[in-house]
Structures are given as C-alpha cells and as structure tokens.
Amino acid sequence: LLPVTDEVMGYAETIQSELSAAGIRSRIDRSGERLGKLIRSGEQQKIPVLAVIGAQEAEQGTLSLRSRRQGDLGSVARSQVLQAATAANAARAAGLELGAS
Numbered sequence: 001l002l003p004v005t006d007e008v009m010g011y012a013e014t015i016q017s018e019l020s021a022a023g024i025r026s027r028i029d030r031s032g033e034r035l036g037k038l039i040r041s042g043e044q045q046k047i048p049v050l051a052v053i054g055a056q057e058a059e060q061g062t063l064s065l066r067s068r069r070q071g072d073l074g075s076v077a078r079s080q081v082l083q084a085a086t087a088a089n090a091a092r093a094a095g096l097e098l099g100a101s
Contacts, residue, residue: 001028002038004054011058015051015078024085039066051081 003012012028019026029038035052042050052064063081065073076084 001026002035002042002050002052003028003030004035004052008053008055008058012053015053015063015081018078018082019085022082022086022089024082024089042066043068049085 001012001016003009009028009030016026016028029042031038033041039050039052046068048068050066052066054064056062057064057075060075061078062075063078064075065081067073
C-alpha cells in the first residue's frame with residue numbers, strides 16, 4: 001500500500017487491517033519517498049500488486065491499482081479489491097494443495 005500523503009494514512013491502515021483479516025499479506029510503505037520512487041521500488045521487489053492511495057481514493061473509497069503483470073488497472077472499489085484478492089489467494093492455495101498430492 002502506497003499512501004501518497006500522511007493525511008490518507010488512516011485509510012491505508014483500515015485497508016491493511018481488512019486485507020489482514022481476510023488472510024492477505026500487505027504492508028504500508030511509510031518511507032515518505034516520492035510516488036515514482038515508491039512504484040519503481042515495488043516493481044524491483046517484484047510485488048505483485050501495488051495500491052496507490054491518495055486523497056481522491058480515500059474520499060471515494062477506492063484504490064488505484066498497478067499489477068506487475070497487467071500494468072495500470074485504474075481505480076477500483078475497496079470491496080472489489082478485497083473480493084478479488086481473497087479469490088486469488090484461495091485459487092493459489094488450492095493450486096498448491098493439488099500440486100502436493
């Protein structure tokens with residue numbers, strides 16, 4: 001999670017707790033670096049999905065997503081992000097269980 005300003009940190013923390021409750025790993029980058037540097041750093045670390053959180057996203061209850069594989073995904077509703085992340089996590093876990101048999 002990449003909060004653009006300190007003003008949206010509360011919104012980022014809310015999203016992180018929702019993701020954590022659903023069993024999704026996430027972390028908030030609190031480094032205070034410029035957005036371009038945060039995105040570049042996330043790409044270099046091969047983070048699958050980056051969520052940019054600015055004032056507009058916090059106001060609208062959305063996240064601006066960037067996928068490592070698909071590029072910019074645009075602004076997505078918070079509930080939709082949680083649902084998609086949970087489904088992707090479940091599919092990955094099911095695939096691992098099938099491979100172990």
